[in-house]
Amino acid sequence: MSESSPETIGEVRNYVESPIIMATVRIVSPFVFTFGLFIMFHGADSPGGGFQGGVIVATVMLMLGIAFGIDPLREWVGESALVAILSVGVAAFLAIGVGTVALGGGFLEYHVIETELGIYHATKYGIEAVELFIGVIVASTITGLFFAIDAGKNDGDSE
Amino acid sequence: MNVELPLLAFVLGAALATAVLRDVLGAIIAFATYSLGIAVVWVVLQAPDVGLTEAAVGAGVTTVLFLLTIAKTVRPSGERVIERLDWPALGVSVLLVGVLLTTLGALPEIGSPDTAVLTSEVTTYYLENAYSEVEVKNAVTAVLAAYRGFDTLGEAVVVYSAGVGLLVVLGKEVFA
Structure with a gap:
């Protein structure tokens, strides 16, 4: 994708290598990622949850894409891995819901995990697991949108 | 202040x-x-x-x-900073805002103690039982992930469908 295209008039340069941005993102991104996970898990006891945390985790990918270039990032993530992660998130959420039904409860009635399998505080862990999988779905979808919109600059009719 | x-x-x-x-x-x-x-x-x-x-x-x-x-x-040429106003569109927008404003009188005051939300039995039930029943302190999360978890599954699938729908429109199998 980075090869110089013959027509330079319609070429879109939306990546500028900047040591300041790279250094900043290198330092900030682990904290933002941790904050996203915190919002996801601590959403049970404070404002937040899977949707908000997932978006914050996705902003880490956006930051990395802006700092180090979107094409290298896409190769690093793996194009099909992203779709796989997205599908796994939905499947895992469904599995928890159907799993509680299989244990004899209602859909997402986490209490049966505690009574049937003997895991204490299963309701709280169940909610946190669901939040995590929501976060996985949201984060991978936003990253996917980011990649797909960026890919649009390479093909299609450019004026 | x-x-x-x-x-x-x-x-x-x-x-x-x-x-x-x-x-x-x-x-x-x-x-x-x-x-x-x-x-x-x-x-x-x-x-x-x-x-x-x-x-x-x-x-x-x-x-x-x-x-x-x-x-x-591309950046629009010329020195103008402000877009020229489209009067018919502006008229329609003002009309729409006017129609929506008529509902404003029906809304309760901010923080009013007798709004339907605060006096409803459902809200009282969630606030009183959320912690003992689902062990989370944030009642919003309790409703979202436990009481109405099926709705939330629907929301998560909407996000998933947005991604899949984009791929279908683009005719691709991966986000690239």
Whole structure:
């Protein structure tokens, strides 16, 4: 994708290598990622949850894409891995819901995990697991949108 | 100090700037500012969960996605900063706002103790039983992930469908 295209008039340069941005993102991104996970898990006891945390985790990918270039990032993530992660998130959420039904409860009635399998505080862990999988779905979808919109600059009719 | 009036002026100003700025980049930045203002409005209205979503999605992610989208556009030529007003469109917008404003009188006052939400049996049940039944302190999360978990599954699948729908429209199998 980075090869110089013959027509330079319609070429879109939306990546500028900047040591300041790279250094900043290198330092900030682990904290933002941790904050996203915190919002996801601590959403049970404070404002937040899977949707908000997932978006914050996705902003880490956006930051990395802006700092180090979107094409290298896409190769690093793996194009099909992203779709796989997205599908796994939905499947895992469904599995928890159907799993509680299989244990004899209602859909997402986490209490049966505690009574049937003997895991204490299963309701709280169940909610946190669901939040995590929501976060996985949201984060991978936003990253996917980011990649797909960026890919649009390479093909299609450019004026 | 009363924070509502300056906040309202800020949000309205940002919304107006988004609508009338001629430069697309400027309009996107104004739109991000507007989202930030709306996020603060949510916090003022005691809805931190929604405020967090607005700040992350509205001010953060959509701004980046919009910026990527305009990469193929060009700056409009000329010196004008403000877009020329489209009077028929403005008339329709003012009319719509007028119609919506007629419902304003039916809304309860902010923080009023006898709103339908606060006096409803359902709310009282959630607030009283959320911690003992589902062991989470945030009642919003209790409703979202436990009491109405099926709805939330639907929401998560909507996000998933957005991704899949994009792939279907683009005719691709991966996000590339």
